[in-house]
Amino acid sequence: MMANRQAIGTEYLIIGNSAGAIGAAEALREVDRHGVLTMVSDEPYPAYCRPLLAKYLAGERTVDEMLFRPADFYAQNDITLLSGNRVKRLELDSRVAHLESGEQITWNKLLLATGGVPIVPKMGGVDKKGVFTFLTLEDAQAIASFARNAGRAVVVGGGLIGISVTEALTKLGIGVTIVEMKDRVLNTILDEEASSIAEENLRQAGVAVITNHTVSEISGQAFTEGVVLDSGEGIPCDLVVIAIGVLPRTELTLNTEIRVNRGIVVDLYMSTSYPGVYSCGDAAEAYDFVYAANRVTPIWLNAYIGGRIAGHNMAGIRTEYRGGTTMNALSYFGLDIAAAGAVTPSDETNCEVISRRQDGIYRKVVLRDDVVTGMVFVREIEKSGIVFGLMRDRTNVSSFKQGLLADDFGLAYFPEELRRERLRTPGSGVGSRSAALGEVERLVSGE
């Protein structure tokens, strides 16, 4: 049957409208001001800050206050945003996207920035009223309205999303119990020491934490009345949030030639195995320089930068991704933590761990062959960025590694040459002032 309406033609089609999609759109527009750019998103809003959902739920931010870009972003950048619309199917060889609304879009370059979907385990009672996931604004709105009549909640999963929803619910006066399957909270991003500090902090805030257990069933009639743990213990509650993780959303690649492992596999140009089709963000499996392998790292920063690389490449500027790794700043219940990379060494032989803990301040770096491959900073996090920068740059730190955890650690610890390179100091050596002036335009100095 012939298509009953004409397809919309676009140079660039971005499926998704979060960090990766915006990163790509901004990079595209840096290079190509005029190529037709269309974005499709099943969420009916402009891009918003997903990590702020907890602030929204806690009543600290309105939807308007959590928009990721100014309201006129799409107009300013000549972007057609088809929001509240879902791409149903892709025809790669003819480069046609079929939308749920019946429309068709033909593209020249395609980006799959489709994000992730929450993992919901198969357990009894998961379809009862009062059971939620926490990934979208719609989820947060549903929880917010349900929470008005809720007194006790169980959060299944003690990861980043679990802790953030716990903080929001606590602020609403709801008593929360976290049930974590592994032996400690935040186990994928923190080491044991930092996890125990975080857990103690949760308990001090009045949160109950149960580790080494899972929820095997949600009890109640139509509405949730409690959960049953694998131990048989019951915990009464009227609200359950399932936060055990997110899987790459790859359904559009089904029955296509696009290679998918855990996520959509991309090369260093964020290109999938199908020419002209790119991917980034939580949907993609991109290069992780710590593990020297492709991995899914569902991190806002990696999504944005991956999108940026994809955007440049889509616009014809060949740009190589240097890889990303896990990196998180946590600030929950008044406790600030920065962590990145592999925080627990996998291979003891080549690895070295340096750590310090005093007065509740904890710092740790993991080195492999004198290159930083992991770090954790608890409470004092100001210098974590310098360490993360060294990690990102794969800098050999052998000459100053003992200083990495010093209270006064900074660029002063770097070898002079490295410091000059970092600070891009004009000229070098004593008396180089005039040389410096030659290199830098319009220098103005003090009186």
Place this chain on the structure above:
Amino acid sequence: MNRVYVNEQVCMGCGLCQVYCQAEHSMSKDIIKAFNRDLLRPLPGLRVERKGPVCFPVQCQHCDEAWCVYSCLTGAMHRDMATGAVVVDRDRCVGCWTCIVACPYGALVRNTTAKVVAKCDLCPEREVPVCVANCPNEALMVGEDRCGSPNWDCHRVEGGTEAG
């Protein structure tokens, strides 16, 4: 785009840059009042490092490839299109500190009271930033960045010109 450069050979670590920075960003903008009377003493947008004979201030480099901007969860950290400076919109900042982990210079500071990040804004109301204007030894300079910032996230391998 401008940024502040330091000649560490000339810096004597007096810390006046930091003092003037704090005063400039205080309510009163008066150096005595800012440290003596203002209820909320502002945080400095720079940090003086001292280690043995080596000393120099570190402030935001207003990088071309600004990781703090890329990492910002809310869009608060952004580039001012008019001046090219990397600035933070305090109303949009939620104090998640992701930018602090992203900044390879350690140039961002937590304002834990206001739950917003503090940084160098190049003193938008002045022609010359106060730290530069008040450096007694002329160790600080402000100027157009022609060296370009290191491309932390990528390097262009072929074709095209530098974008942005």
